[in-house]
Amino acid sequence: MNTPADDNNHLRYAEYVLGVLDADARAAVAHEVQTTEAAATAVALWQQRLMPLTEEVVEVEPAAYVWARIHHALQLNAPARGRPRQGLWNNLPLWHWLGIGASAAAIALLVVVTVPRTAPPAPTSTANPSYMAATIRQDNGVIGWTATMDPKNARMVVVPASPTAFASGRAPELWLIPPGGKPISVGMITPDQPTTLALDPALVAQLGPKAALAVSVEPIGGSPTGQPTGPVIAKGAISGVPEASAHPRKVASTGIGSGATTAMLNAPDTPGMQQKTATETDRRS
Amino acid sequence: MSATRTIEQQELNQLLIEIGSEDQKAFAELYKRTSSKLFGVCLRMLRDRSEAEEVLQETYTTVWRRASSFNVAKASAITWLMTLARNKSIDRLRQHREEQLDDPLKLDETPDDQPTPAGHAETSQAHQRLQGCLDELEPQQRSSVREAFFTGATYNELATRCKVPLGTMKSWIRRSLMQLRTCLDQ
Numbered sequence: 402m403n404t405p406a407d408d409n410n411h412l413r414y415a416e417y418v419l420g421v422l423d424a425d426a427r428a429a430v431a432h433e434v435q436t437t438e439a440a441a442t443a444v445a446l447w448q449q450r451l452m453p454l455t456e457e458v459v460e461v462e463p464a465a466y467v468w469a470r471i472h473h474a475l476q477l478n479a480p481a482r483g484r485p486r487q488g489l490w491n492n493l494p495l496w497h498w499l500g501i502g503a504s505a506a507a508i509a510l511l512v513v514v515t516v517p518r519t520a521p522p523a524p525t526s527t528a529n530p531s532y533m534a535a536t537i538r539q540d541n542g543v544i545g546w547t548a549t550m551d552p553k554n555a556r557m558v559v560v561p562a563s564p565t566a567f568a569s570g571r572a573p574e575l576w577l578i579p580p581g582g583k584p585i586s587v588g589m590i591t592p593d594q595p596t597t598l599a600l601d602p603a604l605v606a607q608l609g610p611k612a613a614l615a616v617s618v619e620p621i622g623g624s625p626t627g628q629p630t631g632p633v634i635a636k637g638a639i640s641g642v643p644e645a646s647a648h649p650r651k652v653a654s655t656g657i658g659s660g661a662t663t664a665m666l667n668a669p670d671t672p673g674m675q676q677k678t679a680t681e682t683d684r685r686s
Numbered sequence: 687m688s689a690t691r692t693i694e695q696q697e698l699n700q701l702l703i704e705i706g707s708e709d710q711k712a713f714a715e716l717y718k719r720t721s722s723k724l725f726g727v728c729l730r731m732l733r734d735r736s737e738a739e740e741v742l743q744e745t746y747t748t749v750w751r752r753a754s755s756f757n758v759a760k761a762s763a764i765t766w767l768m769t770l771a772r773n774k775s776i777d778r779l780r781q782h783r784e785e786q787l788d789d790p791l792k793l794d795e796t797p798d799d800q801p802t803p804a805g806h807a808e809t810s811q812a813h814q815r816l817q818g819c820l821d822e823l824e825p826q827q828r829s830s831v832r833e834a835f836f837t838g839a840t841y842n843e844l845a846t847r848c849k850v851p852l853g854t855m856k857s858w859i860r861r862s863l864m865q866l867r868t869c870l871d872q
Contacts, residue, residue, distance in 0.1 A: 451866075
């Protein structure tokens with residue numbers, strides 16, 4: 402019944418599914434599958450025939466960060482690691498507001514708003530800051546984003562500080578650059594809105610004053626190679642408080658509400674922040 | 687056994703349909719149930735953990751985006767997922783093809799002819815049937831087909847690995863494929 406031409410076609414589809422074709426021949430069949438129903442059906446039949454062989458392959462559990470990366474790449478909600486935390490930390494409009502309009506007055510106001518009068522002073526460790534921040538600047542010095550990291554709860558909030566336009570099909574991807582190391586993808590960020598990112602433990606371990614953050618332009622789903630492929634448009638070191646801008650460095654637990662997430666701004670210790678340190682000390686005593 | 691398997695298949699189909707309407711919980715569940723299988727396949731082909739992780743990530747991001755095009759009448763969920771993972775792994779291998787050809791160590795690997803777990807109670811009827819048809823092939827041809835499927839090697843690479851002329855390898859594989867089709871479509 403089959404003509405030689407039929408057989409040849411069948412062979413190409415079978416070879417495609419088996420995986421023996423070289424790059425060009427593969428691409429040709431892949432194109433046919435996209436464009437003709439007959440090719441799509443023939444290939445689907447071969448997949449049904451051969452794919453049961455995959456049952457023989459030993460299962461290997463992938464590392465947990467792969468799922469986190471998938472989540473980041475697709476900009477899905479934070480992975481469900483227990484109940485989502487409530488409180489200021491989750492208050493994106495607040496971060497947005499801080500990122501763009503931060504001022505000493507804003508910080509002072511926040512302190513007033515959030516410090517309960519009866520709360521005892523929260524224990525804080527200056528040697529091991531519980532929060533870190535970075536100002537991610539464009540080459541021209543303009544602040545593109547601010548990032549605040551909460552290593553304990555493995556999350557980061559990235560807030561756009563100035564509008565950045567992206568070509569269609571392109572989006573910003575955030576990278577962590579460990580000292581002397583290769584960039585590690587933190588995730589895709591929303592160009593015009595604050596993004597909360599869950600951090601996998603391997604990434605949290607790399608956070609520190611010697612590491613930096615950078616933003617590159619990538620395809621919507623994220624860099625296909627796992628390394629930045631597009632231009633790096635902004636960079637910034639991770640530190641305590643980013644320069645004179647009044648970004649919160651540490652947020653300490655007040656001991657009420659949902660622990661660390663009921664936040665107050667606590668004793669920043671860079672010179673530019675001395676005044677607020679005094680203010681806060683006053684409030685506490 | 688096959689009843690359990692059928693239920694599992696149907697559940698996976700259902701999950702994929704739910705993912706098609708952007709159900710994140712279904713996506714997490716599908717990942718939990720299938721990622722180790724897919725990762726095993728990627729890892730076996732790519733033989734490099736971080737590359738396999740990247741391909742696995744690409745695979746599942748594609749699953750999320752294309753789930754709405756999944757048609758249960760055309761393929762089962764697991765076939766659809768495995769196809770995606772294998773295609774992405776093979777594409778990745780082809781990108782590195784030149785490097786591989788330059789690297790005699792990679793070509794020197796012994797052909798993959800592990801004993802198959804055909805007697806395993808856990809393999810599906812479809813697998814047992816395929817295994818039965820593979821068993822009818824000449825041993826060398828059977829081992830070439832298996833090597834091709836699991837490693838994603840090209841004809842050229844297979845010929846080098848098995849130390850036979852390219853033409854011989856092509857005719858082994860092609861004859862095997864036609865034989866398999868006849869056997870399976872009976």
